[in-house]
Each structure stands twice: as structure tokens, then as C-alpha cells.
Amino acid sequence: MPDFEAAGAKLYVLSYDEADALADFKKAHGTTFTMLSDPDSEVIRSFGILNATIADDDHPWYGIPYPGVYITDSDGIIVEKFFENNFTVRPGPEQLLAAVRGEEVLLEERPNPVSEVSVDVDFVGDSLPVGISRQIVARFSLPEGMHVYGQPVPEGLVAASIELDEQVEGLVAYTPITPATRSMTLTGDGHTLEVYEGDVVLRLPVAQNGRAMTKDEEGRWVSIAGRVRWQACDSEACGLPEEQTFNFRVPAAFTVMADMGPGEGRVPSMNGATHFQKMTSRRHA
Amino acid sequence: MQIERDTRGAELGPNQYEDAEGYIAPLAAGSGPRSNPLGEFPTGPDVGERLPDIVTSDSDGRNVDLHADRDGQPVVLVFTRSAVW
Numbered sequence: 591m592p593d594f595e596a597a598g599a600k601l602y603v604l605s606y607d608e609a610d611a612l613a614d615f616k617k618a619h620g621t622t623f624t625m626l627s628d629p630d631s632e633v634i635r636s637f638g639i640l641n642a643t644i645a646d647d648d649h650p651w652y653g654i655p656y657p658g659v660y661i662t663d664s665d666g667i668i669v670e671k672f673f674e675n676n677f678t679v680r681p682g683p684e685q686l687l688a689a690v691r692g693e694e695v696l697l698e699e700r701p702n703p704v705s706e707v708s709v710d711v712d713f714v715g716d717s718l719p720v721g722i723s724r725q726i727v728a729r730f731s732l733p734e735g736m737h738v739y740g741q742p743v744p745e746g747l748v749a750a751s752i753e754l755d756e757q758v759e760g761l762v763a764y765t766p767i768t769p770a771t772r773s774m775t776l777t778g779d780g781h782t783l784e785v786y787e788g789d790v791v792l793r794l795p796v797a798q799n800g801r802a803m804t805k806d807e808e809g810r811w812v813s814i815a816g817r818v819r820w821q822a823c824d825s826e827a828c829g830l831p832e833e834q835t836f837n838f839r840v841p842a843a844f845t846v847m848a849d850m851g852p853g854e855g856r857v858p859s860m861n862g863a864t865h866f867q868k869m870t871s872r873r874h875a
Numbered sequence: 876m877q878i879e880r881d882t883r884g885a886e887l888g889p890n891q892y893e894d895a896e897g898y899i900a901p902l903a904a905g906s907g908p909r910s911n912p913l914g915e916f917p918t919g920p921d922v923g924e925r926l927p928d929i930v931t932s933d934s935d936g937r938n939v940d941l942h943a944d945r946d947g948q949p950v951v952l953v954f955t956r957s958a959v960w
Binding site for chain 2: 594597598599600601602603604605606607609611612613615616624625626627628632633634636637638639641642643644648651654655656657658659660661662663664665666667668669670671673675676677678679686690720721759760762799800801860862865866869
């Protein structure tokens with residue numbers, strides 16, 4: 591929360607819960623962001639994101655949205671959004687903050703011009719709890735006149751990408767976040783290629799499902815291993831496909847489950863069972 | 876657009892069901908609150924559009940007009956399934 595304030599952004603969380611349930615949640619968890627109540631799913635419907643895979647008589651689940659996040663600029667224009675098919679995985683705050691700030695401020699000053707292609711790979715975040723996605727970020731610096739390929743790429747050429755090792759069980763990669771490519775038409779055969787030039791940042795959200803964790807005396811951790819691939823070319827010729835491997839060891843944990851019990855003697859408690867019962871009976875009425 | 880529900884997964888044991896990405900939960904993939912869309916699904920207004928107006932109650936029962944309330948600040952708007960369950 592202080593991080594969002596520092597970034598100058600206002601955080602809102604909207605759900606189909608009643609206002610009093612949200613009030614109990616705020617009290618129990620000490621949250622300070624604004625929680626919006628949409629008990630008849632009117633806002634959710636107006637956005638067109640009502641979960642249409644749940645039948646309208648399937649109480650009390652009917653009415654939930656496909657969960658996701660919108661980021662706007664100070665004019666209220668959407669600059670980025672985060673949606674994945676699996677509700678189990680949600681974007682970590684680092685990604686949301688990076689979207690609020692704009693990616694470029696995360697780039698350090700580079701010596702310019704560079705004389706050869708260089709790639710830096712980072713994992714953004716200090717842990718990888720189950721179901722929270724964080725990003726692997728690959729930053730390319732390309733010398734003047736050189737480019738690497740983006741998607742779609744013709745057969746035989748290699749597009750710049752971040753890939754996880756296939757043998758790492760329990761790690762899941764999500765939708766890559768890539769900048770717009772420039773279309774370059776070859777003078778020879780008229781083929782059009784999608785390319786990146788200059789400084790390019792590719793991002794791959796990754797999450798773990800609980801089976802990637804190893805436990806030792808230092809606690810639970812995951813190993814995030816893979817490679818960045820690319821092929822650099824200039825207007826005359828293409829180099830061979832190249833790759834740079836990475837392996838990040840990151841602390842890991844299970845995530846906290848929702849408090850559905852009576853929560854007696856426990857702090858915090860948000861009377862989850864009471865609100866659930868109320869929600870069910872209201873929807874059956 | 877007809878949205879298909881993702882029911883891929885396996886039963887691992889009593890109250891232990893994994894989904895297609897290997898996440899384990901007490902409900903089978905595709906049942907009740909564990910209903911994910913398979914393939915393409917709508918994600919609302921697009922990047923570059925103005926965030927639609929939202930006027931609704933906050934946790935105190937106060938009516939909030941989001942665009943007025945944000946007071947010229949950028950917004951992080953999270954749509955979540957429920958704060959209760």
C-alpha cells in the first residue's frame with residue numbers, strides 16, 4: 591500500500607460482496623485501500639467480464655468476474671491490464687507498480703552507443719509464493735543498425751523470447767509482455783519481418799503451483815531456470831541464434847487461505863462464514 | 876461468444892484435485908468457484924480506452940464515483956472474486 595501511494599496511484603478492489611462483508615474484511619486485515627461493493631454484479635457486467643461459465647442458478651458462485659487488474663494513467667486511460675485464464679494465479683504487486691510507473695524508469699542508464707548485443711536477465715521480486723506471478727525481465731541493448739526478431743517470426747529464424755526449462759516441475763509461465771515491434775520490409779524479396787531495435791525489454795510472468803518448492807535448513811525455495819533466446823541481425827547479415835541461461839534461487843511459500851471459519855480467538859477474523867451464509871440465502875431468495 | 880469451461884485436471888485423492896496447471900484444491904477443476912474459462916475469454920475494455928465510469932458503494936456504504944474519487948491520480952483497479960471466500 592505505501593508503495594502504491596509512493597507511486598502516486600490509487601488502489602481499488604471491487605468484488606460482488608456486500609458492503610458490510612468488505613467492512614469486516616478491512617477491519618480484520620487492516621487494509622486501507624478502497625473496497626468497492628457490487629452485490630448485483632452491475633459493474634462487473636458493464637465491463638463485460640462476468641464469469642459466464644457459471645450457471646445463473648449456481649448459487650452463490652454466480653456473479654463473480656473473471657478476475658483481473660486494470661492500470662490507468664492520470665487521465666483515466668487504461669495503460670495495461672492483467673488477466674489470465676486461471677484465477678489461481680494473480681499478478682504480484684511489483685508488476686502492477688511497474689505498470690503504474692511505466693517500464694522505462696526501471697531501466698538504468700546505458701552506455702550509448704553499445705558496440706555489441708548485450709542481455710541482462712533479472713527476476714523482479716524477493717519471493718515466489720504459490721499462485722502469485724512475478725516477472726522474469728530480459729533487457730536487450732542493441733547496437734545501432736542491429737535488430738532482433740519479435741513474433742511472428744518466419745521459419746528458420748529465432749524470435750527473442752524468455753523460456754523456462756521444461757524439466758522444472760511446478761513452474762508455470764503466463765502471457766509474455768512484449769513491446770510493439772517495428773515492421774521491416776526486406777529490399778530483396780519483399781518479405782516483412784517484425785523486429786526490435788535499441789533497448790528492448792521482454793517480460794515473462796511466472797508462478798508456481800506448490801510442487802516446485804524445495805525445503806532445506808534455510809526454508810522453502812524455488813529454482814527458476816531457463817534461457818533467453820534471440821538472433822541478432824543487421825541489414826546485411828544475420829548472426830547465429832544465441833541464448834543466455836538463467837537460474838534464480840528465490841524464497842517460496844504457500845499462500846494464506848481465506849478465513850472461512852468462525853475465527854474465534856483468532857485475530858484477525860472477518861466473520862467469513864456468516865457473510866457466506868448471508869450471501870447464499872440472499873441469492874436463493 | 877460462448878465461453879467454454881476448463882474442466883481439465885485429475886483427482887489426486889480425497890478432496891485433492893489438480894487443474895491443468897497443476898494447482899491443487901479441494902474442488903474439481905470446472906466446478907463452482909473453480910470455473911475458469913478455456914481459451915479466449917472477454918477481458919473488458921482495452922488498453923488505450925478510458926476506464927468506464929464506476930459509481931458504486933464502498934465498504935462504508937458511501938457512494939463512490941471512481942473517476943471523481945481518484946482525483947487525477949492513476950488507478951490500480953482489481954476485480955476479485957470475493958473477499959468472503
